[in-house]
Amino acid sequence: MLEHKVKLAIVDDHLIVLEGLQKLLTSAGDIEIAGSFTTGAAFIDFLKSNTVHIVLLDITLPDVNGMDLCRDIKKLSPDTHVLGLSNHSERSMIVQMLHNGATGYLLKNVSAEELTQCIHEALNGQVTFSKAVREIMARPSMTELKGVPQLTKREKEILKFIADGKTTSAIAAELFLSPLTVETHRKNLMQKFEVKNVAALIKEAVQRHMI
Amino acid sequence: MLEHKVKLAIVDDHLIVLEGLQKLLTSAGDIEIAGSFTTGAAFIDFLKSNTVHIVLLDITLPDVNGMDLCRDIKKLSPDTHVLGLSNHSERSMIVQMLHNGATGYLLKNVSAEELTQCIHEALNGQVTFSKAVREIMARPSMTELKGVPQLTKREKEILKFIADGKTTSAIAAELFLSPLTVETHRKNLMQKFEVKNVAALIKEAVQRHMI
DNA sequence: ATAAAAATCCGGGAAAGCAGGTAGTTGAAA
């Protein structure tokens, strides 16, 4: 196999993190930083006309959330490996990222060695975690075990409206839908979350950062 | 006045951030990084036998929280300026830091120029914020303005039950109350939160860490 | 092309929530 440099991209809205990562990665000679981006949109743009082998993706971005962006990246370029990078250590976050096609997940307290090691593992297609993440995954907690329901775009949309306290009919009016349609989505949401009223629904959703 | 280099310390448990900050600060020639620390304890130790003019202090640390550490620092070395550095953009966080003696507050999305500017302002004793923080402080958003409603013990109790998805009558049974009483509490809760249904109530409550 | 998933729409009935009150009892602070 030819040993070209690995093209790596970073998506993070914090300049500090961008610089920090670049510094940490200079020691790994075979990695080339193809680009740094502060928004998901900017990276997607770049990806359309450039090859990226691996991308370090912050979960919280100004424009889109990491989960959705991850999914978009994999759709656009299935061979690009995505490593989630975040301060969020909740199991649900990690699981969600993997569901959406990420190859691994790192917390921002990674060391330089961990970082480069994870990158290389990811390039081999291995699912890889930073040390702190492995510990979280190893000790599953009751509440987190149930996993995160996979919501459709419409469902997410309506979930947000519900959380804002809007009634079914108000939502329907705003989205030009029949109230009955909104009712159905609401019903499905509650089924997916395995709850039986909005109160519990919203609690779960907020706690899982879906709102 | 003699122009010695400014002795600056960084306390942050993320290597990435440490490196990133160092990189960003190299451009400011008059600043010398006296030390980097990943725990509050380590920095306090250092401070006992070294002069530090200014410290960039992450709010979330493994051993202590930033507020308390800030207070300790000012007690030990009142002339050391503390700049809070965090991802947390909640107004309450910022205010708390200032109460505890911080000279300023930065979000981690600061630019290099902002960073050095804030450092210099802080050295002059000026209270200083990064741009994003100034915006938060200038425009108290609706949700932040109302502050946290003062709930009675009973109300908090019932709020939790509601968030768990329990119905009014179930709560009443569990607390040996009339359902009507629970209804009243629920009504009062919604008044205090200025919302008109449970969905919004729970969202607000969770987001304000009351659940 | 075909299957699967998502999004849309519908009915009816039971249950709960919402909004607007009123009002007695208690316990602590002024």
Next chain:
DNA sequence: TTTCAACTACCTGCTTTCCCGGATTTTTAT
């Protein structure tokens, strides 16, 4: 002591949610 906040309880009328059950069309993935 009286005054006030909290907790308790009640009423009426109306709206909305919740829970069954379906159905059709459009989009997406294989």
